[in-house]
Structures are given as C-alpha cells and as structure tokens.
Amino acid sequence: MSAPMPDSRxxxxxxxxxxxxxxxxxxxxxxxxGVGKTTTAAALGIRAAxxxxxxxxxxxxxxRRLANSLGLSELGNEEKEIPASKFHxxxxxxxxxxxxxxxxxxxxxxxxxxxLAPDEAARRRILENRxxxxxxxxxxxxxxxxxxxxxxxxxxxxxxxxxxxxxPPMKNALDFLxxxxxxxxFLDDKIMKWFLSPYDEGRVFGKRIVLGTGSIxxxxxxxxxxxEFLDExxxxxxxxxxxxxxxxxxSEGVARLLRDPATTRFVVVCSPEEASMDDAVFFTxxxxxxxxxGGLFIxxxxxxxxxxEADSRGHVVDAxxxxxxxxxxxxxxxxxxxxxxxxxxxxxxxxxxxxxxRDDSRRIASxxxxxxxxxxxxxxxxxxxxxFDFSGLLEIDRHLFPGLRS
Amino acid sequence: MLDTFEKRRLIFVTGKGGTGKSTFTSALGLALxxxxxxxxxxxxxxxxxxxxxxxxxxxxxxxSPVAPGIEIANIDFLGALHAYLAEVVPVERVVQLIxxxxxxxxxxxxxxxxxxxxxxxxxxxxxxxxxxxxxxxxLPASGxxxxxxxxxxxxxxxxxxxxxxxxxxxxxETISDPHGTSLVLLTIPEEMSVNEVLETAxxxxxxxxxxxxxxLLNRDxxxxxxPRERRWLQAVRERGPRSxxxxxxxxxxxxLDAAAQRAEVARRRIEEETGRAPLSVPLLxxxxxLETAxxxxxxxQGEGS
Ligand SMILES: Nc1ncnc2c1ncn2[C@@H]1O[C@H](COP(=O)(O)OP(=O)(O)O)[C@@H](O)[C@H]1O
Ligand SMILES: Nc1ncnc2c1ncn2[C@@H]1O[C@H](COP(=O)(O)OP(=O)(O)O)[C@@H](O)[C@H]1O
Ligand SMILES: [Mg+2]
Ligand SMILES: [Mg+2]
Numbered sequence: 126m127s128a129p130m131p132d133s134r135x136x137x138x139x140x141x142x143x144x145x146x147x148x149x150x151x152x153x154x155x156x157x158x159g160v161g162k163t164t165t166a167a168a169l170g171i172r173a174a175x176x177x178x179x180x181x182x183x184x185x186x187x188x189r190r191l192a193n194s195l196g197l198s199e200l201g202n203e204e205k206e207i208p209a210s211k212f213h214x215x216x217x218x219x220x221x222x223x224x225x226x227x228x229x230x231x232x233x234x235x236x237x238x239x240x241l242a243p244d245e246a247a248r249r250r251i252l253e254n255r256x257x258x259x260x261x262x263x264x265x266x267x268x269x270x271x272x273x274x275x276x277x278x279x280x281x282x283x284x285x286x287x288x289x290x291x292x293p294p295m296k297n298a299l300d301f302l303x304x305x306x307x308x309x310x311f312l313d314d315k316i317m318k319w320f321l322s323p324y325d326e327g328r329v330f331g332k333r334i335v336l337g338t339g340s341i342x343x344x345x346x347x348x349x350x351x352x353e354f355l356d357e358x359x360x361x362x363x364x365x366x367x368x369x370x371x372x373x374x375x376s377e378g379v380a381r382l383l384r385d386p387a388t389t390r391f392v393v394v395c396s397p398e399e400a401s402m403d404d405a406v407f408f409t410x411x412x413x414x415x416x417x418x419g420g421l422f423i424x425x426x427x428x429x430x431x432x433x434e435a436d437s438r439g440h441v442v443d444a445x446x447x448x449x450x451x452x453x454x455x456x457x458x459x460x461x462x463x464x465x466x467x468x469x470x471x472x473x474x475x476x477x478x479x480x481x482x483r484d485d486s487r488r489i490a491s492x493x494x495x496x497x498x499x500x501x502x503x504x505x506x507x508x509x510x511x512x513f514d515f516s517g518l519l520e521i522d523r524h525l526f527p528g529l530r531s
Numbered sequence: 532m533l534d535t536f537e538k539r540r541l542i543f544v545t546g547k548g549g550t551g552k553s554t555f556t557s558a559l560g561l562a563l564x565x566x567x568x569x570x571x572x573x574x575x576x577x578x579x580x581x582x583x584x585x586x587x588x589x590x591x592x593x594x595s596p597v598a599p600g601i602e603i604a605n606i607d608f609l610g611a612l613h614a615y616l617a618e619v620v621p622v623e624r625v626v627q628l629i630x631x632x633x634x635x636x637x638x639x640x641x642x643x644x645x646x647x648x649x650x651x652x653x654x655x656x657x658x659x660x661x662x663x664x665x666x667x668x669x670l671p672a673s674g675x676x677x678x679x680x681x682x683x684x685x686x687x688x689x690x691x692x693x694x695x696x697x698x699x700x701x702x703x704e705t706i707s708d709p710h711g712t713s714l715v716l717l718t719i720p721e722e723m724s725v726n727e728v729l730e731t732a733x734x735x736x737x738x739x740x741x742x743x744x745x746x747l748l749n750r751d752x753x754x755x756x757x758p759r760e761r762r763w764l765q766a767v768r769e770r771g772p773r774s775x776x777x778x779x780x781x782x783x784x785x786x787l788d789a790a791a792q793r794a795e796v797a798r799r800r801i802e803e804e805t806g807r808a809p810l811s812v813p814l815l816x817x818x819x820x821l822e823t824a825x826x827x828x829x830x831x832q833g834e835g836s
Binding site for chain 2: 157158255351352357396399404407433442443447453454457458463467471478511513
C-alpha cells in the first residue's frame with residue numbers, strides 16, 4: 126500500500142498537481158458549491174488515464190450531460206468504464222482504463238450491512254429497524270459515511286492506481302472529513318455498553334424494558350426525548366452490535382488513509398469569487414488542523430481579460446479594431462448608427478470583463494499569500510460555455526496541465 | 532415582491548451553494564427594515580457565518596443589532612440544544628451536566644434528526660417569541676435544507692407519542708402556515724443549479740411544507756444582444772479579426788450572450804416544470820459583501836413598488 130513513490134517533484138520541492146496525479150493513490154477534490162469540483166475530478170481522472178494510470182472517479186452529483194459525455198448514460202453505484210472510443214474520437218490515447226461511478230448512499234449502506242451482518246436474522250433486524258431506515262433515508266446525514274465506505278472498498282480492491290474523489294460542497298466536505306473519526310468514536314465499545322446496559326437482548330424483544338438501576342443521565346434523556354424513542358434507538362444499537370468491529374476497523378482505516386501524505390492529496394477547488402476564496406482559505410486551515418495533506422489549489426473559472434487596459438481616450442479596442450467591427454456590421458446591412466452601437470457594445474463587454482478579471486487576479490494573489498510558499502495554485506479560465514462534453518473536459522485538462530500534451 | 536414578504540413572519544431562503552442565499556437574505560433584511568419592520572436574520576449552525584462578511588459583525592447565538600431594525604444570529608447546534616434543554620429542565624446546573632455528558636453527545640450524534648429537531652425548535656421559539664416582525668433564515672444548501680424539513684416527517688413516523696412528537700407537531704404547524712411562512716428558492720442561470728432548485732421544489736412539494744413563495748433566478752444578465760448583433764458578432768469571430776483587442780471584445784460579448792442564453796434556458800425550464808416563471812434578479816456589477824446586498828435591497832425596493 127505504501128510502496129515507495131517515484132519522485133517527480135518539481136523545483137523548490139513543491140508538489141504540483143501533475144506530481145499528485147502521477148504518484149498519489151487518492152486525490153480528494155473539495156471546495157464550495159458550483160466551483161467545478163465534479164468537472165475537475167473528471168478531468169483529473171482523464172489525465173490519469175492519459176498517463177497510463179488505472180483511475181476511478183467517484184462523483185457525488187454529476188450533471189447528467191457530464192455523465193453522458195463520458196458515455197455513461199446512467200452513472201450508478203457500480204464502477205463503469207469510460208468507453209475507449211471517447212478518447213479515440215477526441216484524438217487522444219488512454220493508456221489505462223478510466224472508470225467512474227456515482228455514489229448511491231442508500232445502496233452502499235445496504236450493501237455494507239449485507240456484508241457485515243453475521244447472519245440473515247441480524248441483517249433483517251437492522252434493515253427493518255425504523256431508526257436505521259430513517260438514518261439510511263436521510264441522504265444528507267449519511268452521504269459522508271458512505272463516501273468513506275466506498276472509498277475503503279475500491280481502495281483495497283487493487284483495481285486502481287488512482288482514485289479521484291469528488292465531495293459535496295464545503296460545509297458537507299467538512300462533515301465528510303470528520304465522518305470517519307466521528308463514526309469511530311460513536312462506535313466506541315464502552316459507550317455502546319453503557320448505553321445498552323439498562324437493556325438486554327432478551328428483555329428488549331419481550332415486554333418493553335423496565336429501567337433497571339438507571340443513571341441520572343438516562344432518566345433525563347428519557348424525560349426529554351421520550352422513553353419510546355430510547356427503546357427504538359437501543360434496538361438499533363443492539364442490532365448493530367455485531368457489526369461494530371467491522372465498522373470501526375473500516376472507519377479507522379479511512380481516517381488513516383486520508384492523513385497519509387504518501388497516499389493522499391487534497392485539492393482545494395475554488396472560483397475567484399470572494400466567498401469561494403474565503404472558503405478555500407478556511408478549508409486549508411481545516412486540513413492543516415486535521416493533519417490532512419493539502420497544498421494543491423485549482424482556481425477555476427478565472428476571467429481571461431485581466432490584461433486589457435483602456436487607452437488614454439478610454440477605449441479598450443483600438444481604432445483599427447473598431448473600424449473593423451463597424452465595417453463588418455455595415456457590410457451586413459447595419460445603418461451607421463447601428464454599426465456604431467455594435468462597436469460600443471463590444472467595447473463595453475470587454476471593459477466590464479476586464480474589470481472583473483482584474484478583481485479575480487487580485488483575489489488570486491491574496492489566496493497565494495494565505496496559502497504560503499509551499500502551495501501550488503493552478504488557474505483554469507472560465508470557458509465560453511459550460512463543460513458538458515468530453516472535449517470540454519480535455520480543454521480543462523489542457524489548462525490544468527499546461528506542460529503536458531494530450 | 533416586497534409587499535408579499537412584508538406579510539410573512541418566517542421566510543426561509545435556500546438554493547445551491549453560491550446562488551446568493553446570504554446576499555438575498557441580507558438584502559431582504561435591509562429592504563424590510565427600510566419599511567420599518569423589525570427583522571432578525573439568522574444562519575443555521577454555520578461554521579463560517581456569511582452574515583459576518585456582510586454586516587461586519589459575527590452573528591452569535593443570541594441575536595445582536597447591526598443596523599436600525601436589523602439583528603443577526605447564528606443558530607448553532609450547541610446554543611439551540613442548550614435553549615431546548617433549558618425549556619424542559621428547569622435547573623441550569625443539570626442542563627450543564629447533560630450538555631457535558633459524553634453519552635448525551637454520542638446520543639445526539641447517533642440519532643437521526645435529533646440535531647435538526649433541536650435547530651428547528653429554536654427557529655420556532657424565535658417566531659413564537661414575537662420580538663421580531665420577520666425572521667429570515669439563511670438556510671444551508673438545498674439538500675441539507677430539505678433534510679431539515681424532512682426531519683419533521685421522520686419525527687412523526689418515529690414517535691407515536693411523547694414529548695418529541697408534540698414538539699414536532701407544533702413546529703410543523705408554524706412551518707406549514709401559508710400566511711405566515713414561506714420558502715424562497717434561489718438559482719443562478721446554470722444547469723446544475725437549476726436542476727437542484729427544481730428537485731428541491733419537487734421534494735418540498737411532496738413533503739407539503741413549507742409553502743414555496745417562488746423561485747428566484749439570481750444573477751440574470753438580462754436579454755441577449757439582438758439577433759442582428761449576434762449575426763455581426765458571429766461574422767467578426769469567423770473572419771478572425773486583425774485587431775487582437777477586437778478578437779477579445781468579441782469573446783467578451785460572446786460570453787455575455789452565452790450567459791444570457793443560459794438564463795433564457797433556465798427561465799424556460801423553470802416555467803415548464805413548475806408552471807410559474809421565476810422572478811429574475813439582475814446580475815449586479817462590482818462590489819462585495821454589504822455593497823452587493825445594498826444594491827440588491829435597492830432593487831427590491833424599486834421592484835416591489
Ligand atoms: N472552467 C469552466 N468554464 C466554464 N464553465 C465551467 C468551468 N468549470 C466548470 N464549469 C461549469 O460550472 C458548473 C458547475 O460545475 P461542477 O463541476 O458541477 O461544480 P461543483 O461540482 O463544484 O458543484 C457546471 O455547469 C460546469 O459545466
Ligand atoms: N444579483 C447579484 N449580482 C452580482 N453578484 C451577486 C448577486 N447575488 C449574489 N452575488 C454574489 O455572489 C456571491 C455568492 O453569494 P452568496 O450570497 O454568498 O451565496 P450563497 O449564500 O448562496 O452561498 C457573492 O460574492 C455575492 O456578492
Ligand atoms: Mg459537484
Ligand atoms: Mg451563504
């Protein structure tokens with residue numbers, strides 16, 4: 126698992142995105158909503174395949190068109206191979222197979238129970254427990270657990286050189302980071318025993334339990350949450366009893382995996398908007414606190430017009446260019462006034478875009494300061510249209526890895 | 532629009548991340564306060580309260596004033612839990628005992644919906660308390676917001692009797708009230724964001740509450756350039772202009788057109804699926820934080836009249 130990694134570090138000993146895709150076994154994309162995590166994760170997977178690494182992209186919420194563009198009409202809980210023709214048609218060569226899957230929380234959870242439950246009766250008891258059903262139904266609550274579950278599975282399948290994990294937006298990404306640790310603590314045997322002590326298996330399923338000695342806390346909990354619910358929850362715990370070890374071992378394993386710098390890199394994806402940049406900085410701190418290997422940033426959707434300045438007369442397009450625009454319009458039936466208006470619209474669009482792009486550059490510079498000298502920040506321009514086909518992903522790839530050829 | 536909002540006591544705002552929830556919440560607060568209403572703007576268990584970057588003051592569990600008629604708060608879980616327990620357990624020392632107890636903490640983490648119910652209880656208490664004319668809640672992104680509401684249904688299913696059942700029913704009643712409560716769904720003109728808002732609308736519709744006030748299409752860049760201009764633009768791009776600046780300007784105008792086209796698609800999809808056109812909120816230029824919120828508040832005031 127921790128075989129020595131070939132050293133392809135760039136100058137200054139700073140690990141680049143390319144180094145990570147070449148050498149690491151797990152890349153986790155994190156960032157606020159809508160910045161391009163899913164898109165980036167897909168592009169990183171493609172790059173790995175181009176480099177000859179067997180890769181799997183685990184995504185959370187792919188746009189249908191993105192799934193389609195990978196030739197995966199219904200991306201599901203099973204790993205599916207991206208057809209080689211996708212690469213071929215785009216004029217590039219995949220040197221290793223690329224697979225993708227979309228996490229289905231409920232299915233993953235049920236599968237897990239199936240695998241960990243010692244027998245049919247134990248399995249049924251869990252699947253029929255109301256608390257379990259609510260828990261498994263509540264996607265927002267268990268997506269994070271399940272992501273780490275699936276991760277553990279595919280990591281140990283030995284089928285992949287690199288796994289790229291897409292995550293839900295920021296706030297949940299934090300939950301995601303904490304999920305394995307929290308689960309481990311939650312499954313602490315001592316706590317379980319304490320909680321279950323007023324109950325025992327025989328009595329739970331006979332007449333409803335009479336609280337034995339009972340601690341103050343337990344009595345208080347009953348008075349607040351109601352006795353009926355405590356019963357239900359205890360049943361859930363009881364039913365889970367035999368599964369604890371399996372759960373705990375796995376979640377501890379995932380926690381170690383996420384912190385192992387030889388294996389894992391977190392990539393913080395953000396857009397150049399103020400809010401997203403703030404999130405990126407915040408997130409960097411969170412990774413550091415948790416001892417998770419970061420240092421890689423992708424600033425996506427950066428404006429391309431930052432260089433443009435107005436001349437002394439306030440024009441952003443030179444006289445020759447303006448004349449050209451007017452000529453084109455007049456050649457197609459525009460009146461002189463209409464043609465002038467067209468030229469003005471062009472200039473205004475560029476001037477506004479330039480202002481926004483300069484804001485972007487300013488914010489990227491301050492992100493660089495906050496991230497420190499050991500960080501690698503890769504900018505990707507905002508493309509003219511949304512990214513929903515294979516060639517769009519390759520375009521992103523070109524910007525992510527400017528030094529590499531497809 | 533402002534006239535309608537003025538009648539509500541509880542307004543929830545949600546949408547995909549980055550669609551403008553916090554900005555809109557703040558703008559609505561400013562606009563309502565401008566009409567003399569007393570408003571509380573609240574985030575829910577936010578690790579990084581956005582209201583701080585807007586109002587320059589960190590929202591705490593206890594509401595604090597930031598502008599005439601406006602208070603802000605962050606309903607964090609521990610604060611809400613404390614408030615919740617304090618209602619049931621009269622002795623503060625015992626409340627502290629419970630809060631510090633490891634078992635209780637595990638219990639709350641393990642129990643599906645416990646966290647949500649405690650947070651909702653606080654929102655409910657703030658509305659019932661009557662200190663504010665309006666409470667605007669800047670909810671987390673739609674998936675989590677939906678989970679929050681769905682908890683009420685889960686509680687109903689999990690508890691046939693008992694204190695939680697009763698509490699759940701009280702909250703449901705407030706949140707379902709079509710006169711007092713409304714949910715605003717925000718989207719921007721991007722496919723994923725529109726997908727999410729439509730999915731949320733469907734889910735909330737099935738759940739039956741809270742009443743949806745409408746879908747707002749935020750950052751709408753307005754109409755596309757005229758068809759004739761688009762043709763000329765195309766011609767400029769096709770001939771590969773000699774002026775590099777003209778080529779760049781053509782790209783920029785092209786971006787603008789693409790964005791406007793996405794907005795058109797978004798509007799059409801929302802109207803087709805919900806039977807109602809979204810309300811467009813314009814893309815405002817420049818400014819961050821409070822500035823954007825102020826612009827938007829100004830727009831709300833103008834638009835509503
Ligand atoms: N560099 C880019 N230029 C233009 N559009 C982009 C770019 N990166 C992503 N997008 C678009 O932005 C939207 C959000 O991207 P997505 O990857 O789904 O974000 P996330 O997973 O972070 O929510 C998608 O419609 C995607 O096509
Ligand atoms: N109508 C608008 N025009 C321009 N910028 C906007 C508009 N609405 C929001 N923004 C900007 O979009 C970004 C995200 O808004 P925010 O309110 O933080 O979103 P959310 O709370 O949904 O994550 C902020 O930088 C905000 O200033
Ligand atoms: Mg995504
Ligand atoms: Mg926000």
